[in-house]
Amino acid sequence: MSKVDELIKELCPEGVAPKTISSICNVSRGRVMSKDYLRENAGDYPVYSSQTANNGVFGRIKTHDYDGEYLTWTTDGANAGSIFHRTGKFSITNVCGLLKVSTPTVNAKYLSYILGTLAKKYVSSGMGNPKLMSNVMSAIKAPIPPIEVQKEIVNILDKFTQLEAELEAELEAELEARRKQYEYYRNQLLTFDDEGGVRWTTLQEVAMLKNGSDWKKLESGDIPVYGTGGVMATVNKFAYDKPTVLIPRKGSITNIFYLEEPFWNVDTIYYTQIDETKIIPKFFYYYMKTIDLMKLDMGSGRPSLTQAILNKIHVPVPSITEQNRVVTILDKFDSLVNSISEGLPAEISARRKQYEYYRSKLLTFQEAGA
Numbered sequence: 001m002s003k004v005d006e007l008i009k010e011l012c013p014e015g016v017a018p019k020t021i022s023s024i025c026n027v028s029r030g031r032v033m034s035k036d037y038l039r040e041n042a043g044d045y046p047v048y049s050s051q052t053a054n055n056g057v058f059g060r061i062k063t064h065d066y067d068g069e070y071l072t073w074t075t076d077g078a079n080a081g082s083i084f085h086r087t088g089k090f091s092i093t094n095v096c097g098l099l100k101v102s103t104p105t106v107n108a109k110y111l112s113y114i115l116g117t118l119a120k121k122y123v124s125s126g127m128g129n130p131k132l133m134s135n136v137m138s139a140i141k142a143p144i145p146p147i148e149v150q151k152e153i154v155n156i157l158d159k160f161t162q163l164e165a166e167l168e169a170e171l172e173a174e175l176e177a178r179r180k181q182y183e184y185y186r187n188q189l190l191t192f193d194d195e196g197g198v199r200w201t202t203l204q205e206v207a208m209l210k211n212g213s214d215w216k217k218l219e220s221g222d223i224p225v226y227g228t229g230g231v232m233a234t235v236n237k238f239a240y241d242k243p244t245v246l247i248p249r250k251g252s253i254t255n256i257f258y259l260e261e262p263f264w265n266v267d268t269i270y271y272t273q274i275d276e277t278k279i280i281p282k283f284f285y286y287y288m289k290t291i292d293l294m295k296l297d298m299g300s301g302r303p304s305l306t307q308a309i310l311n312k313i314h315v316p317v318p319s320i321t322e323q324n325r326v327v328t329i330l331d332k333f334d335s336l337v338n339s340i341s342e343g344l345p346a347e348i349s350a351r352r353k354q355y356e357y358y359r360s361k362l363l364t365f366q367e368a369g370a
Helices: 003-011 035-040 108-122 134-139 147-189 281-288 307-311 320-338 343-362
Strands: 018-020 025-029 042-048 057-061 066-074 083-092 096-101 141-143 199-202 207-210 220-227 230-235 244-248 257-259 269-274 314-317
Touching: 003 147, 025 134, 035 042, 035 057, 066 108, 083 108, 096 108, 096 134, 108 134, 108 141, 108 147, 108 343, 147 320, 147 343, 207 307, 244 281, 257 281, 269 281, 281 314, 281 320
Parallel strands: 042 083
Antiparallel strands: 018 141, 025 096, 042 057, 066 083, 066 096, 199 314, 207 269, 220 230, 244 257, 244 269
């Protein structure tokens, strides 16, 4: 029996009663701070906002609104319901909520762990903008065992989190090294000189660029709609259903996709009708990944690629046998480096799921009276 089990058996054998957040915390929100305000008041104290990258830091200013131990949560946007444990001097914007524990019977770090498993369930996605407002947060019920149990859970999860972070950092570093190695070998395999007997041609000779179109009037279905950022919706019709390479027209012009299943594409990204008697679609995809498309940008503000510019890209056309050889090698390497079902990405995902499972087990209690 673990120490947590022993403490639960001793201190709360009949179960744990849930408490509303409003009964154990003071609940409030941040204030509006524009980027201009941040620039004009630049300093050392962090300002947290709705993002989760960089620990939620939106900027730094020379003053602070809070000093101590708090929890913040993201109230709006894609990351709504994300929970952070904060200490020290800081400020928050209006898309951040603030919790200050108001009773000595609750450990703030424990509350951050338990809300990390609960808050996302209460996010509303109405009108397309996910939200977790203060009134909803206030009404969430969380199991609050005796303080001794909370502290022991925090002790265990802190150590487990540290070990998990260290292991994940090692795996991420190894993954990055493999990606660089992969890019090196890909570039080597796809570099041809004039003396190698490889014919060179232009993109327009092997692939026809086709414009995308609006999808919003189509009915919902299972056909993915691609924009420059990837899949953005699913519909009931397709624009094309043969192997193709999607090449951005505007926006994130470095994002190239290879597809073999039916899809719809919007007007910010081209699809290609590829002459498979000349070039294998997957070979064409791998070669296009070596091109620095930013150097071809014609946009005055938003990155943009025109058909006229893309059509002039020089493309090597080795024998079909050689193309197949290159594709086979790069497919294997790509799976090891990028596949979510194989290689290091799969191991990183498994570690995260293992941590989430263990955390969930520690934070699951028999409810008092149940």
